[in-house]
Amino acid sequence: MDKILRINMGPDGEPTSKTEPVGDYAGLGGRGMTSAIVAKEVPPTCHPLGEDSKLVIAPGLLGGTTGAMSGRSSVGCKSPLTGGIKEANSGGQPAQMLGRLGYAALVLEGRPKDDTLYTIRISADGVEIKTATALKMKGNYDTVENLKNEYGDKVSCISIGQAGEMKLIASTVAFTDMEQRPARHAARGGVGAVMGAKGVKAIVIDDTGASMRSPKDPEKFKAANRAFVDGLKKHPVTGQGLPAYGTNVLTNVVNEAGAYPTYNFKTGRFDGASAISGETQAETITARGGKATHGCHRGCVIRCSGIWHDKDGHYLTKQPEYETVWSHGGNCGINDLDAIAMLDRLDDDYGVDTIEMGATIGVAMEAGLLEFGDAEGAINLVKEVGKGTPLGRILGSGAAVTGKAFGIERVPVVKNQAMPAYDPRAVQGIGVTYATSTMGADHTAGYAVTANLLGVGGNVDPLTPEGQVELSRNLQYATAAIDATGMCLFVAFAVLDQPETFQAMIDMINSFHGLELTGDDVTALGKKITKMERDFNTAAGFNKTDDRLPDYFRKEALAPHNVTFMVSDDDLDTVFSDL
Template sequence: MADIMRVNMSDLSVKKEPLAAKYAKFVGRALTDAIIFNEVPPKSDPLGAQNKLVFAPGLFGGTTAPNGGRISVGAKSPLTGGLKESNAGGQVAHALAKLGLAAVVIEGKAADPAARYVLDIDGAGNGSLMRADELAGLQTYETAAKMREFKGDAKVALVTIGPAGELGAKAAGIAFSDPKEYQNRWAGRGGLGAVMGSKGLKGIAVAATGAGLEHADKDAFIAAVRKFSTALKEHPVTGQGLPTYGTNVLANIINEAGGYPTRNFSDGRFAGVENVSGETMREITVARGGDVKHGCHTGCVIQCSRYYVDKDGKYVTKGVEYEGAWALGADCGIDDMDGIAALDRKCSDLGLDTIEMGATLGVYMEAGKLAWGDWKGALAALDGIVTGSADGKVLRDGAEATGKAFGVTRIPTVKHQAMPAYDPRPIQGIGVTYATSTQGADHTAGYSITSNVLGVGGTVDPLKPEGQAALSQGLQIATGMLDSFGLCIFVAFAVLDNPAAFEAIYEMASAHTGDTWTADDLMMLGKQALTMERLYNEAAGFTAADDRMPSFMLTEKLPPHDAVFTVSDADLDSVFDFVPETAKAMGISKPV
């Protein structure tokens, strides 16, 4: 992968240029970070012409590395105000990588705010912008269907935004097509859909026709791929639990641990959990003839994705993921699986992040604007976002905006982004990640649930503060590496328990690139990504005060364990202690 495609929405030009030397050592998340760090002023308006939206496949994009087809998407976030890197499955990462593109960078802003454009990247890896005003306001699946009409029989991977992104909603995400052409994989978090919308870009069609990439040492690469694939299939989580039940298998265990946030983080257990658990969702889907096991991108061997279908067996939405099922379920007091699926579909249609919107609806319900459990009322409230209702204009910007507008004091956010599906009081390791992550409250940034609850990668008592900062730090660094390589973070379950899985990653990297990658190199890449993010956020105005829990979590005891968050400020401030040394070694001090 040697080229960057630069798409200038101001003058409508599309150019390819070789990857600059300063970017040559970065891929995926690290490349996304480096481009934003070097090219987007930290104080710039996230929805202005200076912001840039980056799409970057990882090191293993375009190869047969198992679970190596994730796409990194980044920009300055309109939600957090910091550097946002959101990561998704789907087909586009492989498609871009096979066309020799290390990144596509969307720059500038269309002169006419009413104009809509589609970026078409052809089978030769060349891009052009097409005016497509007829797509204005179309929902996600409609947009994808229209774009496929434009393309005829051409095999393409699609990137789209919904109407929420066009409206500049801070909770708007970006959707990617899956292997069966459902537009249902999401870079949901941080409002990146609004960044894309602000530029006038409604979609991207990428020719999915490129050949697989060559390897420096093909035999060694194949051997490492086999080793990695075997490790993933042999681990009970990636080989059995996830493929059988999907991510929502977590509902019962997190509820059991007392950390399943219920009715806007006021309880750690949800009485209706059995109606909405992964086990129950599987029973419903199997009974209705739905698909209960597939990968979200080509090359996935874990296969945790599924499709949720209605009583007639018709596709409704992706098999609701754990986070979405929780956000649109327990956090709103909703225990109706079809209701949750309808809300998930509504978020997808409008182009909204399910985590942020579930948390937003939870806050809205706490304000008394809607009854707990009223999923039909919630559907109508979400519709108000695009019809322009007074409340919809608030809801679209997320949980914190909604809480402030309606006088709610229990607002579960860090750096303005809503917390996902684990209460950090009885699961304190994830709280360290929420508090300190450059991304705002984000579980994927450092998934401490592993050792806190799941017994993967050792055990750290979730109710005590000891050991949580070190746990989160290690996981945040490892995640920075996985996101840069384009690997699904679920490979971490095998990597944490089986040294062979970790070895296979650097063996695949070495055999693919011809460079020598070591375990230390992998961790250094993760540190470099985080260092650029951290320095960027500091320049954007973040301080240690932003690395803290919302105050109610320090005092309000959460049932059933009556837990409060007790990790010290000093521990939180230690998580990024590697930044000065890493920055020095990288020769960087502050962004552009």
């Protein structure tokens, strides 16, 4: 992984590509790579869809190795949703293939002269760029089917659906899984719109002839990888809970804790939670002949995903994740797993962020466009997005735009990005992360739900402000570092609880790259990435008033705990005071 592929979509005539040595960016991976390139090369005040903007796709430090869990791809840019820096990452096969082909990053640059769409094929033979007129306004599923017919069943694909082509700011970049389905997404912040603005419909990766990357110290790497896998299998969350029930096991936990945002963040418990819980979901999947345990990429040993079949036993979508089941489910008062799975499928096909879309429909319900609980109405609204009607374009621009268009105050966003599935009043640590993350409201950026609700990595009372700033800060730095390795963030459940598993992860990086990093170096890496991102955002015009939750979280008490968000503004301003 010693080269960077740059494709300029802007020149007269045809797009051009060049491969260059990794140079100044050596030693970076994943979010570390994407944020470094964006911070250095993208003017913070540029238009995210304009000629100076860039889209960066990078495997992590361990992408393309035999290391377990190392299949995440980071997608970075200036976000058209937040206006700040963005890194959204995804599972699927492409990261490993890019890594094996030797690419540390792929950078799309420039502005196309017209609306010609292109596909890019990357293989051991080099780069081929072709027009893709036949794929215009096709969904991700049709697109990948076409690419499969043309390039065979061994390739992986990175693509956008109709939403990305329309440059809607809730649009995603899709990544194919082991079955060549575009079911994994770098979903947040409108990264699909930036790919659409570059005129790139799909990137096909063919790693035929490429071999696994070899470690500097193969024996040590093998031993570290084994210890790491043992640690993941031994920890009850990564070894039992996630494989058996998937991420949606959280529905009952968060609901029981009174922190489950219901009816557009009006209350903290949903009567229909049991019907859409991970337990019910797993039972339904098994009864229909789907798969309740399934990995999104080769080398995953947690396998939190699954395969959802419709009532007739046919594949519809991957097992919808907790965040999706919440956003389209409880947040909208919908208690029907089949409707939620259909919404998941439509979102994946059009290429829109399931969290943003569910939150947006919740806002539309609040505005009276449809009733809470109206599953058919919700499906029809998402179809409007795919069709690109004026209403669909408003909805596909996310919760903040929709709230403005319909004059609604209760819009759960930070930096214009919709909040995920934990009410910040009843999980105050995650509220600190929502408020201060460089990404906008993002649970993964510093998942304080661990110590607030799950008893992982310590215990911090979720209902009071004490200890939340420190908890969120430490998690935000640790997460930035994990996102740079290309490892799935779910390794954190085991890494936070088991020092020997944390050490095994560091040993993997060290033995692979010939380094001698310590735990402190990992924190330092996370701080470095966070600082680059904060500096970019400051230069883009953000200040401390952007690190706030919407007012109503301080004013409206959330049942059943009747609690408001109590971490003070002054305390929020100290989250990154050590940078």
